[in-house]
Amino acid sequence: MIRFLHIADVHLGIRRYRSEDRARDFFHAWRSCIEKYALREKVSFVLIAGDFFDARRVEPQAMNHAMYCLAKLREAGIPVVVIEGNHDQHESGNKFSWLRSLSQWGFVRLLEPVYDESGTHFVPWSDEAREGSYTDIEGVRIFGSTWYGATANQMLPILVDELRSSRDPQRFNIMMLHTDVEGQISRPIPALSVAKLNELRGLADYLALGHTHKNFEIDGWIYNPGSLEACTVDEFTNRRGAYLVELEGGVHRAKLVEDYYRRPIIRRQFDVAGQSTPEELDAALFAHLHSDLTPHDPDQTDAPAPVMEIALRGQLAFKSSMLELNRIRDRVQEEFNAMLVMMNNQTVPVEYAVAVGLSEHVSRAERERRVIEDLISRDARFKERAVEMAGLVLEAKRLALDAAEPVQIADLIAERLETIESRRDNGTDEIRRN
Numbered sequence: 001m002i003r004f005l006h007i008a009d010v011h012l013g014i015r016r017y018r019s020e021d022r023a024r025d026f027f028h029a030w031r032s033c034i035e036k037y038a039l040r041e042k043v044s045f046v047l048i049a050g051d052f053f054d055a056r057r058v059e060p061q062a063m064n065h066a067m068y069c070l071a072k073l074r075e076a077g078i079p080v081v082v083i084e085g086n087h088d089q090h091e092s093g094n095k096f097s098w099l100r101s102l103s104q105w106g107f108v109r110l111l112e113p114v115y116d117e118s119g120t121h122f123v124p125w126s127d128e129a130r131e132g133s134y135t136d137i138e139g140v141r142i143f144g145s146t147w148y149g150a151t152a153n154q155m156l157p158i159l160v161d162e163l164r165s166s167r168d169p170q171r172f173n174i175m176m177l178h179t180d181v182e183g184q185i186s187r188p189i190p191a192l193s194v195a196k197l198n199e200l201r202g203l204a205d206y207l208a209l210g211h212t213h214k215n216f217e218i219d220g221w222i223y224n225p226g227s228l229e230a231c232t233v234d235e236f237t238n239r240r241g242a243y244l245v246e247l248e249g250g251v252h253r254a255k256l257v258e259d260y261y262r263r264p265i266i267r268r269q270f271d272v273a274g275q276s277t278p279e280e281l282d283a284a285l286f287a288h289l290h291s292d293l294t295p296h297d298p299d300q301t302d303a304p305a306p307v308m309e310i311a312l313r314g315q316l317a318f319k320s321s322m323l324e325l326n327r328i329r330d331r332v333q334e335e336f337n338a339m340l341v342m343m344n345n346q347t348v349p350v351e352y353a354v355a356v357g358l359s360e361h362v363s364r365a366e367r368e369r370r371v372i373e374d375l376i377s378r379d380a381r382f383k384e385r386a387v388e389m390a391g392l393v394l395e396a397k398r399l400a401l402d403a404a405e406p407v408q409i410a411d412l413i414a415e416r417l418e419t420i421e422s423r424r425d426n427g428t429d430e431i432r433r434n
C-alpha cells in the first residue's frame with residue numbers, strides 16, 4: 001500500500017489583520033499538518049497543488065517557515081512535489097523563482113510543462129537537472145502544470161494530449177492543477193468547466209487540485225483540499241483540510257483530514273425576537289453566550305484565541321438602525337478574548353415584516369389596516385396600542401383625502417392620542433390592582 005498527502009494553498013508569508021500571531025498561524029498549520037500526516041504517517045510523497053507561498057517575492061521569515069518542514073521531509077526521504085499557483089508563479093521573462101531554487105537545491109520537485117516553438121510539452125523529471133514535467137515515485141506517475149488563469153479552458157486540450165502520450169498505464173497517474181472549477185466558486189471569474197475536466201478522466205486517476213480555498217470533491221477522482229488555513233474572514237466558515245490518500249491495487253481512498261493546528265472558530269446563533277429594546281437584546285444575547293461559552297484564557301499559550309461568528313436572526317422589535325453591531329462585536333471580543341469577531345446580521349428589520357399571513361381574499365381596506373397596524377406594533381413603544389393607532393392613521397388619511405385643513409387633522413390626532421393614552425393608563429391600573 002502507498003500513502004500520500006495532498007495539500008494546497010499553504011500561503012506561507014501571508015499577512016492578515018496586521019497580526020503577527022495570524023501570520024504565524026499559517027506556519028503552525030503547515031508544520032502540524034506535515035508533522036502529523038506526512039512524517040508520522042510515513043507517506044511516500046507530499047503534493048502541494050500551488051500557492052505554497054503567498055507571494056513570488058518570498059519574505060525571509062516565510063522561507064524559514066517553509067524550510068523548517070522541507071528539511072525534515074528531505075531528511076525522512078519523503079519527496080515533495082510542487083506546482084506553481086497564481087501567488088507564487090515565476091515572473092514572466094525571469095527564469096528564476098524561489099520554487100525553482102528549492103527544486104534545484106533538492107527540497108522539492110517543481111513540475112512544469114516545457115514550452116518551445118512547437119508548443120507545450122511534458123518531459124520526464126531529470127534527477128541531474130532537477131527539473132521536469134512529470135515524475136515517478138513508487139507505483140505512481142505525477143504530472144505537473146502551471147497557473148493558466150482565464151486561459152485554462154483553452155489550455156486543457158493541450159494538457160489532455162500531453163497526458164495521453166506520457167501517462168503510464170502500468171501506474172497510478174496523478175495530474176496536479178491549480179484552478180477554479182465551475183460551480184465551486186462564487187466569484188465572477190472564468191472557471192474551468194467540469195466538461196473540460198472530464199476530458200482528463202480515464203487519463204488521470206486522481207486530479208490533485210488547488211486554488212479554491214474550500215474543500216470539494218467531484219465524482220470520486222477530482223479532489224480539492226482547500227487552503228490549509230483561512231486566508232480571509234469569509235473563509236473561516238469554509239471546510240478545509242488535507243487529503244491523506246491510500247492506494248492499493250490501483251484503487252485509491254482519499255480522506256480529508258482536519259485535525260491539525262488551526263485557529264478555532266466558534267459560531268453561535270441568536271434569535272432576537274421578543275427583545276423589545278437594544279438593552280434587552282444585549283442582556284439576553286450575552287446571557288445566552290455566557291451560558292455555554294467559557295472565555296478564552298490568554299495565559300494558556302497552547303490554545304489560540306478563537307475567531308467568533310455571532311449570527312443574529314429573527315424579527316427585530318425596534319428599528320434596525322438602533323442595532324449597534326459594532327458595539328456588540330467589540331463587547332463579544334472583550335468578554336471572550338476572541339482574536340476576531342464576525343457579526344452575521346440576518347435579522348428582519350421592523351420596517352419590512354408586515355401583514356404576514358394575510359389571506360389573498362382579504363379586502364383592500366382590511367389589508368391596508370393590517371399593514372399599518374403591523375408597522376406600528378413593530379415599535380415596542382406603540383405595540384400595545386397598535387389597533388387604535390392604526391384606526392387613527394386611517395381616519396387622518398381619510399380627512400386628508402377629503403381635503404381637510406391641516407389644523408383639523410392635527411386636532412383630531414391630538415384628541416384621539418389623548419383618549420388612547422388615558423384608556424391605556426386605566427387598563428394598566430386595573431392590571432396593577434389585580
Ligand SMILES: [Mn+2]
Pocket residue numbers: 009051085087211212
Ligand atoms: Mn490560493
